[in-house]
Amino acid sequence: YDLGGKYDKSFNEAAWHGAQRWAKESGKKFREVEIQSEAQREQVLKRLAQSGANPIAMTGFAFADVLNKVAPEFPKTKFAIVDSVVKQPNVQSIVFTEEQGSYLVGIMAAMASKTGTVGFIGGMDIPLIHKFECGYAQGVKSVNAKDKVIVNYTGTTPAAWNDPVKGSELAKGQISQGADVIYAAAGGTGVGVLQAAADGKILSIGVDSDQNYLHPGQVLTSMTKRVDNAIYNVFKAGANLKPGVKVMDLKAGGVAPAMDKYNAKLVTPAMKAAVDKATKGIEDGSIKVHDYTTDNKCPVE
Amino acid sequence: MSFDTIVSILDSTIRLGTPLLLACLAGLFSERSGIFDIGLEGKMLVAAFFSAAVAYVTGNAWLGLLAGIASSMVFAFIHGLASITFRGNQLISGVAINMLASGITVLIGQHWFHLGGITPALSGGARFQDVALPFAQALKGVPYLGLVYDQLISGHSVLVYVGFLCVPATWWVLFKTRFGLRLRAVGENPAAVDTAGVSVVALRYSAIAIAGILCGIAGTYLSCSLAAGFGREMTAGRGYIALAALIFAKWRPWYALGATMLFGLLDAVSNRYQTIDIGMLHIPNQFMSAVPFILTVVILAGFVGKAIPPRAGGEPYVKER
Amino acid sequence: MATAETSGRQATAAPTASGSAPAIELRGISKAFGPVQANKDISLAVKRGTIHGIIGENGAGKSTLMSILYGFYKADEGEILVGGQPTPIHDSQAAIRAGIGMVFQHFKLVHNFTVLENIVLGAEDGALLGPSLSKARKLLKSLAEEYELNVDPDQTIENLSVGHQQRVEILKALYRQADILILDEPTGVLTPAEADHLFRILANLKREGKTIILITHKLREIMEITDTVSVMRRGQMTATVKTSETSPEQLAELMVGRKVLLRVEKKPATPGKTVLEVENLKVVDRFGVERLKGVSLNVKAGEIVGIAGVAGNGQSELLEVLGGFTAATGHLRMNGRELDVSGRHSDGQTRRHDGISHVPEDRQHLGLIMDFAAWENVAFGYHNDPAYQRNGFLMDNAALVRETAAKMQRFDVRPPDPKLAAKNFSGGNQQKLVLAREIERNPDLLLIGQPTRGVDIGAIEFIHQQIVRLRDAGKAILLVSVELDEIMSLADRIAVMFDGRIMGERLPEETDERELGLLMAGMKGKAA
Amino acid sequence: MDRLPTWADAILVPVLSIVIAFAISAIVILGIGENPINAMGIMISGGLGSTYGWGYTLYYATNFMFTGLAVAVAFHATLFNIGGDGQAQLGGLGVAMAALYIPWPNWWLALFGASAAAALFGAAWAAIPAWLQAKRGSHIVITTIMFNFIGSALLNYLLVNVFRPVGSMDPATANFPKATTLPNLSSILGLVGIPFSNQTPANVTFLIALLACLLVWLLIWHTRFGFALRAFGKSEPAARYAGISPVKITMYAMLISGALAGLMSINNVMGESGRLVLNSSEGAGFIGIAVALMGRSHPLGILLASILFGFLYQGGAELAMWTTIPPQLILVIQALVILFTGALDNMVRMPVEAVFHRLGKRRG
Ligand SMILES: Nc1ncnc2c1ncn2[C@@H]1O[C@H](COP(=O)(O)OP(=O)(O)OP(=O)(O)O)[C@@H](O)[C@H]1O
């Protein structure tokens, strides 16, 4: 049983929590491996498969290519991959509709903003994060087409996921440009963003895991991506894991704005209503949120 | 570009430039004494970790600072042992220290906090809060100057002011005191110092200790002031940039201020303007994030020319006639 | 180590003998560097207020002995007495406290510090620099007056001539109130005028009651200034005599262990066709200063042309242009063929192809790679020679080692080990290595700068013989030296350089040191 | 102080140093509450206990050999090339372009073509810092560091915006065609009858790396260029006296260095992943510095140091896989190995010398 990366307070940590929950409930054990190099992806998958682990779950699209190679070699082992589609008979591909969740938090951001300017801080500048950004921008503009979205990325190397200092600096820059709600989709860097927002007395939006508790009353919401649920389900299914693509969308509870005691005071009834409405719209298809990765373009800037 | 924007960019420049400045001055002391120090990065990193860890546990940022300085000095001492006492290769030692720091921080961090190598978030007294200088509020209304005073000059962490004060202090120590004279001499010609009856080893160790202290402050600033806690590899190459700045500054304190603030400014600007559209031309984010590095090369090639390092730099001192 | 007996005797003798005890006394000093026994059971006493000379072959252990005295090395055995008192000197600080000052062969100055800063370094008065500097400035002035030791206190060292740098070293010692001053080959790099000035200073110091130990290879200097002299050979002290009771010939023999010819023996030259022609050569350095101001000169086959002059008057630049690594304007012809001097189409390699070999003035920085083995240094500069290549791609290292071994044999390089790094040879042997390389190329023209600087008299004799042998083989030789003695005895024709110009040419038999000295000082009118 | 016998100098001292490094690592492992003997056992059996382990060890070692040689060649000319990482990444770009855009008929032609492209791109990325150093005196340490950052930004741009197949999330190129797949070490060793695990990424590039070691050794110590390079490295004024052009040597040394770093990409990009991903070099350029310094800039030393580091990587991966020890432990062990073998070398050598001295005396 496997995971990749851990403790970033969002994405990978969520996966770990899912696995933990399963382990606690079932009393069984799972094995986790954090990879250190590209070559280890294949190595780890094979070793785990050989050791009899079943199913094997991995997080991150970077595994896709390798999984395409490894999965056929172990037809009896079930694999699950988050964030990418791998078409193999023994692989379950779990994808999230981040654009939908981001759209919803975009609506909240626009409604919470007094200045009409909101911010987005992405981690590494890659398409996946543009998907967040684009959904968010669409949400914001749906409330007020004139609202401005300031977009920043931490960097172009994997270090961009782990530079809270830069994250906080970017956030401060956005604050000085008038942003009063900032959405951080930046892994470990996001911690710095939320901190800077709290220091600057403005609102922030967390990502992946529910990060509302980090700065109670100052994190508007978190765009949760229920990787924990996904992983939990994978482990629960065990060897009976169904192959194919599993879309974790709004309807399936895959993505959602986090509402809890920490942000209860921040979320106005109007906001809640707007979110509920949009949720319905998306679920019944009347609102279509564009997915950046389908054409590498975003309808709103 | 409005005045506000300029002030906020400069404000960010100061924040981003301060750790570079402290590290750069650390490198200055070390290299002026003839010890190359590519271990700045590692020393900052351990300091960032231990300061955050201790600050979290004690809830006191000042204790954190002490711990940061102490840990950085331990690493400085290892470097000294290797490069002074045992006359090893200073570059190897520096590389080793950087690796050691990035490994040990996560290892211990995981062992202590079980958060994958990071420390829990710091809050309240465990962080250095920004200090408002006197009259900042009162002067706020004054056009331009008020803004500059309130935003730019006031309202930084105390460590920022420490960093800036270190510049004249370094200058004074280096050029106005006996210690400074000997330090500069030992980096140029240790034999001259030795034959003059002064201990080369003691001088170099003290230089390295000062470097340890300054790196300790720099690391603490990163984790207990700029950020609220330690993150893996949170120095993110700042030690190397500080070294670049040091060469840029030709190993002089005031120039070091200029060079590090220039790097801070480049960083701040590229943070602010991540993409630029000029008509048809779209300048991508990747380019803007590389701008500080490109500019460094251009400036180096165009304006700085040959920087002459302290002559005895990198060479262990062995007696000869 | 000191026995209880000796120190006991010393203790009782000390109170009464404070006036008559030797200023410094060494007893049974031994020091080994690995297998090399640099000093073997050396004893020596030097009387207060005298100048004591030490001579010896290269590698005899002179510098080592003095470094022990200055606490720079620790002796394996033996003891040191200062003013009759056993004084353990385990570091330079202790030596300074005992009143010992040392001027090293290679100066220990911080090149980018001012004179004042260098003097104060290590002897400051307090934590702050300001007071120390102003005090030193005053003291410096009085010292300068007392001993004719003028230097500009605010000048940086790198801008000073070697002679002045040496004065700084002496001032450093005096500032620390040294009573005993050690000078290791102080005149090696000095011009004759500078050397004379130094000796005046030393005489002044002696008059003030200071004790001086002087290491030198120049017997003339020993005879001129010292009171007593010791001779060292292979790590041992072979003799100590009163200067007035000895002769240069006797000293030379004590030193080398055989009779040495102190004069060069050579047949009259038989000049052939002109090999080198230089016309209106001009060099401007990177600071825009004109270092060569139109030099014209020729050298014929079978002739040694000596260039005399005070160092720094363009001789180095002349050699560098001819050697191909400094750009110039003007004309340079070898055997009638025009060569490039602009540096665009020429470098050290093309010059070697054109038949010019070059023994540079500064062997440690230019002539040799100190970390390279002897055999590599013998290939150095000629590494592209097809004879050193095998099948076009690889160098024939094994053959080079064999060739080097043979050359070392012929040139008596000691130790004759081709695989030893250059830095492990003594100065004289390093010079022989360079000579072996350049002379055995059998060049049409040999450029040779300061061939015997820092070299012992045995080696000097040998080097001079080799130069004459090459001349007799019909080669052209251009010799640059600041030693007038050397020029006078070796050259067949003498050109004197001053301020980037040739002041005039003389034949050695038709001139004397006085006339040359005037030319060297730029006084043409009087000399003519 | 007597000089040590060669065997003691070359083998005894480094081995003792490594032992000390591991002893301290063991203390660290104890400190974080794990069993050091167990951990070391896993590392050794995982890294060296099977041909499978060896396969990975050699795969990593191949990377480090190239980057180590790259650093060493420049180092002999006293140029400190910290840009190996960027040069390796650019080399990867060369490999990717060669593999994707040229229809190779078979793997060995592809290998030739891709090697040429890798070397060319790596050299090109080193050329600018080299030129700036040679002509403008810009400090090569800084410019190469900067070029690492610039290179990774460039690759990021290209991978995200140019080479990424449409619809793919992954900032990486498409998979290379089948024909470019390099034979792995097991099939090559199989030819000579040595059984070797076919589950590892170790491939024919390892042999190329060995060849590179040999060629670099010949180049540095047995050619006139190498002679000139070393002479320049030891003394620039002397090199000028001998007619060795500083500009030319600087340029050639850095071009060769960059080419070697670029060649690393044959191993990881072509041999392992079969496509170019972001940050493909993964810091091997920096490990190369450590490897070169530890190997004393000598190809044989680099070979051994590379294998040691390859072993640490692979052993560490196994450790992380089968225990809860964070993989950063490996960083710590690596750092200690570098520290003791590279920088604190005299700490071990001095006592050893003393022992030999005493033994020598007793005998003599
Ligand atoms: N640091 C050292 N390590 C090893 N051997 C040394 C060292 N210093 C000197 N030697 C050796 O000791 C011997 C004496 O050297 P020393 O420098 O004292 O000679 P010297 O008489 O001053 O010669 P010269 O006239 O050339 O200056 C030489 O064989 C030399 O090679």
Ligand SMILES: Nc1ncnc2c1ncn2[C@@H]1O[C@H](COP(=O)(O)OP(=O)(O)OP(=O)(O)O)[C@@H](O)[C@H]1O
């Ligand atoms: N090359 C130089 N560069 C800078 N300053 C110099 C240089 N040469 C001499 N000086 C300074 O100029 C001053 C006068 O020089 P000068 O050579 O006349 O000294 P001096 O002691 O009178 O020597 P001498 O008695 O041999 O003529 C000195 O204070 C000296 O420090």
Ligand SMILES: [Mg+2]
């Ligand atoms: Mg000597």
Ligand SMILES: [Mg+2]
């Ligand atoms: Mg005068």
